[in-house]
Amino acid sequence: MRLVRVLLVPVCTAALVAPVFATPAEAATAPLKFGKWVADPPGNDLPANNVKVNREYISVTNTTSKTIALTGYRVRDKKGHVFVFPKGSKLGAKKTVKVHSGSGKNTATDVYWKQGFYVWNNSGDTAYLEKPSKQLITTCTYKKNGSGFRNC
DSSP: OHHHHHHHHHHHHHHHHGGGGOOGGGSOOOSEEEEEEESSOSSOOOSOOHHHHHTOEEEEEEOSSSOEEOTTOEEEOTTOOEEEOOTTOEEOTTOEEEEESSOOOOOSSEEEOOOSSOOSOTTEEEEEEEOTTOOEEEEEEEEOOSSSEEEO
């Protein structure tokens, strides 16, 4: 009887505590997530020009089966650079949009931060995706690597 009590207490305790420590993969999927992030595109950074700066981007994916209105949603970095999705921005179900650092014409698949220089630090950076209320949805951290990108 003592053996049963000794084994039963830890098993019951583990069953009660385990849900508290669920991994992010076990948590509910966020409606929006970061995808491919090219923080350090191939080639020399300097001299910088719009073509080179636009090779730097982070993608945002709609994980739901419904269109999401992105007006006012924000992408930002650790240094305080902030991109705000313009009025009328929408992301279709299961679709992805790339947020390029440079300038260009916004489309359903590509939007432009309109920075005159690179946003993301080659040595490492963190991207934050926020609702218009500034409530954090998700983050992704890039650490310098040979490819210059990561999949979040």
